Amino acid sequence: MTDLTDEVAVRRAAEGDQEAFAVLYERYVTRIYNYIYYRTGSAHDAEDLTARVFFRAMSNMKNYRDRGAPFSAWLYRIAHNLVANWYRDNSRRKEVALEDYLQLPERSAHPETALVRDQEMERLLHLIRKQPSERQHLLILKFVERLSNAEIAVIMGRSEGAIKSLYHRTLNSLRDSLEKSGGEPL
Numbered sequence: 001m002t003d004l005t006d007e008v009a010v011r012r013a014a015e016g017d018q019e020a021f022a023v024l025y026e027r028y029v030t031r032i033y034n035y036i037y038y039r040t041g042s043a044h045d046a047e048d049l050t051a052r053v054f055f056r057a058m059s060n061m062k063n064y065r066d067r068g069a070p071f072s073a074w075l076y077r078i079a080h081n082l083v084a085n086w087y088r089d090n091s092r093r094k095e096v097a098l099e100d101y102l103q104l105p106e107r108s109a110h111p112e113t114a115l116v117r118d119q120e121m122e123r124l125l126h127l128i129r130k131q132p133s134e135r136q137h138l139l140i141l142k143f144v145e146r147l148s149n150a151e152i153a154v155i156m157g158r159s160e161g162a163i164k165s166l167y168h169r170t171l172n173s174l175r176d177s178l179e180k181s182g183g184e185p186l
Contacts, residue, residue, distance in 0.1 A: 006024070014064060032053050
């Protein structure tokens with residue numbers, strides 16, 4: 001059953017076929033989890049929100065209408081809305097689970113090299129998380145999910161030209177922020 005196209009799986013899932021929905025779940029769960037993880041920075045919250053995305057999708061399959069966008073665009077919109085609600089509800093101080101930072105060091109890397117790399121990554125992630133939600137959304141779809149501008153345009157409900165422009169402005173903003181924070185330009 002895993003060889004079903006999205007269209008067939010969506011139609012069957014809307015008719016109540018749980019195996020068809022399971023195919024969609026398996027196809028997209030990792031991508032949705034990654035998207036949410038990079039937006040929240042918490043594995044625990046990403047797991048919780050990913051489960052909510054698929055629960056909402058399963059509960060609303062009968063209402064899903066193909067409007068020319070891929071099924072994944074619908075899932076990303078649900079995820080985007082849940083993350084926005086999560087940020088609004090969690091405006092308190094951010095808590096980071098200890099297990100998110102417990103990693104074994106690479107054996108081949110010198111400790112100084114690993115420290116510098118980790119600090120640079122933390123600084124970049126901090127600057128990305130300061131960007132408006134729309135720009136974070138774009139960066140995740142572009143660099144984590146490795147989607148094309150055309151695919152991102154469908155998911156975000158904008159033209160491909162608007163996505164290219166937003167991408168350019170976002171990278172310029174990140175470069176400026178990085179320079180102001182004392183780092184080398186991107």
